[in-house]
Amino acid sequence: MIRLRKILLCNFFYYILLLFVLIFTCFRVHIKRVSQYSLSSTSFTGTILSIKIEGDLLSLTLRDKKWENIFVSFRFSSEEERNMYQDFFLLGDFVLVEGEFTSIKGATTPNVFDYKMYAYRKNIFYSIQATSIVKLKSNKNLLFSLKNFIYHYFSTFKNGKYLSLLLLGEKTYMDRNILSSFQNNGISHLFAVSGMHVGILSSLILSFFKKIGFLEERRYFLTCFLLFFYMLLTGCTASVTRAFLFFFLFTINKIFYFHVEGIYIFILTASITLLCNPYFIYDVGFQYSFLISFTLLLSQRIINRYKNYFMRLFVTSFFSFFVSIPITTYHFYQINLLSIFYNLFYVPFVTVLLFPLSLLILIVRPLAFFYDFFIWILESSSLCLTKIDSFCFIFGKVPFFIYILYFLFFFLFLKFLQKKILFFSILLLMFHYFYFDLFNRDYLVMLDIGQGDSFLIHSRGQSILIDTGGVLDFQTEPWREREKKNITDTITLPYLKSRGIKKIDYLLLTHGDFDHLGEAIHIIENYRIGKIFINDGKINFLEEKIIHLFPSVEICYQNTYFEVGDFKFFSLNTDLGDENSSSIVLYVLYKDYKMLFMGDANFKSEEYLMKNYNLEKIHLLKLGHHGSKSSSNATFLELLSPDLALISAGVDNKFNHPNQETLERLKKLNVEYYVTNEVGTVEIDFSHNHIKY
Numbered sequence: 001m002i003r004l005r006k007i008l009l010c011n012f013f014y015y016i017l018l019l020f021v022l023i024f025t026c027f028r029v030h031i032k033r034v035s036q037y038s039l040s041s042t043s044f045t046g047t048i049l050s051i052k053i054e055g056d057l058l059s060l061t062l063r064d065k066k067w068e069n070i071f072v073s074f075r076f077s078s079e080e081e082r083n084m085y086q087d088f089f090l091l092g093d094f095v096l097v098e099g100e101f102t103s104i105k106g107a108t109t110p111n112v113f114d115y116k117m118y119a120y121r122k123n124i125f126y127s128i129q130a131t132s133i134v135k136l137k138s139n140k141n142l143l144f145s146l147k148n149f150i151y152h153y154f155s156t157f158k159n160g161k162y163l164s165l166l167l168l169g170e171k172t173y174m175d176r177n178i179l180s181s182f183q184n185n186g187i188s189h190l191f192a193v194s195g196m197h198v199g200i201l202s203s204l205i206l207s208f209f210k211k212i213g214f215l216e217e218r219r220y221f222l223t224c225f226l227l228f229f230y231m232l233l234t235g236c237t238a239s240v241t242r243a244f245l246f247f248f249l250f251t252i253n254k255i256f257y258f259h260v261e262g263i264y265i266f267i268l269t270a271s272i273t274l275l276c277n278p279y280f281i282y283d284v285g286f287q288y289s290f291l292i293s294f295t296l297l298l299s300q301r302i303i304n305r306y307k308n309y310f311m312r313l314f315v316t317s318f319f320s321f322f323v324s325i326p327i328t329t330y331h332f333y334q335i336n337l338l339s340i341f342y343n344l345f346y347v348p349f350v351t352v353l354l355f356p357l358s359l360l361i362l363i364v365r366p367l368a369f370f371y372d373f374f375i376w377i378l379e380s381s382s383l384c385l386t387k388i389d390s391f392c393f394i395f396g397k398v399p400f401f402i403y404i405l406y407f408l409f410f411f412l413f414l415k416f417l418q419k420k421i422l423f424f425s426i427l428l429l430m431f432h433y434f435y436f437d438l439f440n441r442d443y444l445v446m447l448d449i450g451q452g453d454s455f456l457i458h459s460r461g462q463s464i465l466i467d468t469g470g471v472l473d474f475q476t477e478p479w480r481e482r483e484k485k486n487i488t489d490t491i492t493l494p495y496l497k498s499r500g501i502k503k504i505d506y507l508l509l510t511h512g513d514f515d516h517l518g519e520a521i522h523i524i525e526n527y528r529i530g531k532i533f534i535n536d537g538k539i540n541f542l543e544e545k546i547i548h549l550f551p552s553v554e555i556c557y558q559n560t561y562f563e564v565g566d567f568k569f570f571s572l573n574t575d576l577g578d579e580n581s582s583s584i585v586l587y588v589l590y591k592d593y594k595m596l597f598m599g600d601a602n603f604k605s606e607e608y609l610m611k612n613y614n615l616e617k618i619h620l621l622k623l624g625h626h627g628s629k630s631s632s633n634a635t636f637l638e639l640l641s642p643d644l645a646l647i648s649a650g651v652d653n654k655f656n657h658p659n660q661e662t663l664e665r666l667k668k669l670n671v672e673y674y675v676t677n678e679v680g681t682v683e684i685d686f687s688h689n690h691i692k693y
Contacts, residue, residue, distance in 0.1 A: 014267040021271040028278040035125035036068060043098045044070050044128060045136070048091055049235075052172050055482035058085060060133075061124075062097065071104070071119070071127035072097050079479040091151075092144025094137035099130035108448040108680025109491050111333075111397050111498035121279040143232055150233070157361070157368055159375045166350075166358045169193035169234050176483065181382040183332065184392065186321070186339020190350045192285045193234050195293050198243035200355055202227060220251045238286030241276065245269045246293075263297050270294075287327050291407075295323040298414045310344065317343040319414075325429065326406040329395040333497035337391040346378075354378070396436050396500025402428070436500030437461055442566055442590070442686040446622075447495065448676040449487045451650030451657070452515035455597065455622065457588070458499065459565020459686075464506040466586070466597060468492065470518015488522040495681075496527070505530040505564060508556065510584040510599030512540040520546050533560070535599075537575045537582040556584050566590060572613060573605070580625060581605050587615075590686060596640065598624030598631065606636040615640055620684075622646045627658025627675070634665050644691075645673035646682060653677070 037044070046062035049069070053059075060072040076082040089095070104127055106116030119125070139145060150168070154160035164170035169192060171179065182188040190196070202223055209219035224247065231244045246269040253260050260268075270290055273280055280286045296303070299319050306312045321340045328335050336342075354374060361367045409425040412418075431438075445456040452469030469487050496504070507529050509517040523529070524546070533556035534543050547553045560571040570587040583599030596615065598605070601624035609615060621642035624631035626649045645666055649657040658675055666673050674682045674691075683692040 011261075011264060014264045014271075017271050018267050021274050025274045025278040025281055029281065033120070033123065036066065037070075037101060037126055039101050039103065039126075041101045041126075043096060044072075045096050046070065046094070048089055048093045048095060048139075050172070051089055051091065053082070053086065056082065056480040057482060058089075058133075060089070060095075060097075062095065067123065069122055069124045071124060072099075072130050072133070073127065074099075074130040074133055079477070082479060089133075089135065090139050090144070090148045092139030092141045092148070093135050094139075096134045096136055097128055097130050098132045098134075099128045101126045101128055108676070109495055110681065110683075112491055112494045117282075121282055147233060153362070158372050159368075162354075162371075162375055163358050163362075165191055166197075166355055167193070169237055169240070176485075176489075178379055178382065180489070181379075181386040184336060184386050185342050185346075185382055186328075186336045187342055187346045187350075187382070189288050189292070189320075189324075190346060192239060192288075193237060194239035194285065194289045195243035195246065196351060197355060198227060198230075198240060198247060200351060201230065202247055204356070204359070217255050220255060224248050224251055238273070238277070238280040238283040239289035241280070242269055242273045242286065242289055242293075245272055263294075266294055266297055284327065284331055288324060291323050291327065292320045295319050295410070295414065298411070302414075302417070313344055313347065314340075317341075317347065322425075323407075323410050326403040329432065330397070330403055333396060333494065334392055334394045337393070338385075338388065342385065349374075349378070393433060394497050394500065394502045395432050397498040398432055398435050402432055402435075441688075444595075444620075444684045444686070445495075446646050446648055446674070446676060446682040447491060448681040449491055449519075449648075451626070451653040451655070452487075452518070453510070453599070453626070453648045454487075454492065454519075455646075455648075456496070456501075457564055457567055458501065459567050459590075462505045462564045463496075463501050463503070464508060464564045464567075464569070465492075465496075465504050465523070466508045467510055467516040467599075468507075468519035468523055470514045470516070470520075472514045472518065486519060486522055488519045488526065492519065492523065493526060503528040503530060506533065506562065507531070508533040508584065508586070509535070509543075509546070510597075511535045511537070511579045511582060512543050513579055513600060514542065516600065517542055517546070521549060524550050533584070535573060535582055535584045537577075537579065540579070572609060573599075573601075574608070576604055576608060583624070585609065587613075593620070593686070594618050595620040595622070596642075597622040600625040600631075602628075602630045603633050606631065606633060610636060610639060618642045620644045620646065621671075622648075623658070623662070623673075625657075626653075626655070627662045628655065629659040629661055632662050632665065637665055637669055637671070641669070642671050645671050647673060647675040649675055649677045651677045 044062060044064065046064040048060055049063050050061040051059075056076045058074040058076065061069060062072060063069050076085065104116045104119045104124065107114040139148070151164065154163040157163060161173045164172075165174055179188070182191060205223045205226055206219055209222060214222070227244050227247055231240050234240045246266060249265050249269055252258070253265055273286070296316065296319060303312055303315050306315060317340050320343070325335060357367065357371050357374065361371050405428055406425070409421055409428060413421040413425060440460055442459040443457075447454040447456060447469070449469030450471065453467040454469040455466040457464050457466070469492070471484070471487065504523070504527055507520065507523065509520055509532070512535070529550065532546065532550055532553045534546070534553055536555050536557050539547070556571045556573070558571060558574045562569050568589040572585040572587055573583060575582050580600040580602050581604045583601045583605065585599060585601055585605065586597040588595040588597065594617065596618045598621070605624065616639060618640040619642065621640055621644070623645055627647040647658045663673070676682070684690070685692070
């Protein structure tokens, strides 16, 4: 015991351990894991870990006996079938699933959420489009039984989804707009079950055991046991695992009088957490939880100088915001300076009011009325504050060493408390903010947004977005309806932000079809827009909505001219009677490089262009109408003689775009072409003459 105490009191030991664990973690996460299944597999037998029914879709996550996980989706053929399965499956049930194995799709656009990597880190390699799901054995596991009971009980409350969120960290049924508002306001960390929640819970449990007369040693170990059980209930998430381990090690240190400082208990906790699961290092919740907690431990002597509660809260909020800047900018590409002040309200609101009340209403149900009222305040205020975007700053994705410098400066400041270190940190932040202005590049991007068009051109700090894409929302029966994911939030905006684009100077909508401007309203509502162009022709209902939202919309008439940095734009279109024929056709000149963007223009438009313009030798051609058989005729292609063709089309689209005949014409003329459904997003860097996809 004496030798162990000597080791534990050697501060150098903890730094060596952490360094070793970080190196070992990097080694472990780069060991390639392989599945025991393949695309030719047809069945999977496992235990249900999660269940979600939304509209006509049943989604399950299963785990087999070798601890490999898989996603399962099953579509109900009728409302009666949906109702039959509503409460049929429970967590912990052992089921046999038969169906088609499919690979999980990764991100086809840089710097956006990669679902394939997310799944891989959870040991998931495939998903199954199920044709049948058979329950082989009902759940008999105590933990799953308790989870089933808790989720069922939560569902009887009006705001049961918040009980699941605050007590178990379950976001499945939360509204995406609400979660997005929490993120934009910089308060989403309050709704991830973490050390803060475990700290409150442990304090309540310890107080209860003390009141009923338990001795210190017994109440701490009983609390450890209950927190361990709570960790299992939450699915052993990274932040809760870290918080439990910290409390457990703190208990050992306290009971056996090892006298290890809190900062070194924390380092030991982080090391053990990563040894348990190296993939936690990629978890955003773990990164926030680890760094903020570590920072607050280091800064306790500064925080404790302030006796006023609100001053202590402000300093705590400032340090938490300060140290989280590299994580926030790395993952989300923006920070909201007002979040420092928002947290002065939301931290006590959630920790002192909502979280304890979430526990209390489980016992005293009539208090749910007050709970619902406070949830209304939470949602209303968060949605309202989201509209204040003047203090929201976009930071692009920069070389990784800049994020390392952030941490270095932050911890040097906390260590030595010298103003010049803080000054250098602010300089680094400003350098990060203006990085893409200092190292400007001229580029063109064909975004992979599925079946639709969206092109980005950037030069000398100016940007134009040509079309937005959009998934047509077909009318369906009410019971089949599911929450729709939009392209803007998942692809367009994250990509724009990652490239440090703070404003779209021109939003040009070639014509009124949904797959070209369907996302326009969402972009207008969530991004700074300079000017909007629509085509010359009859205004349809979609364009009317845009004009109502953005009254200064302009018509892009024939021969309209404008510039974006070093790119010169000339519109060649005219009203030819229908949407596709009247698409805005853009002739773009970059120095001596000639480009032609055809929108959804067809043979009729091409004939008009050949008669009225001298378009010989175009270097880059964006094919009209996604490469359909009604566009890009042989005569037109021969006249243009492009070196490179770009085609935007969705995977397995029902229109069979691009048409095989069109591709054959390109091959015959030896035209190099790229299609988004084959290569994903295509980036052309004019500054370095480089094509990347």
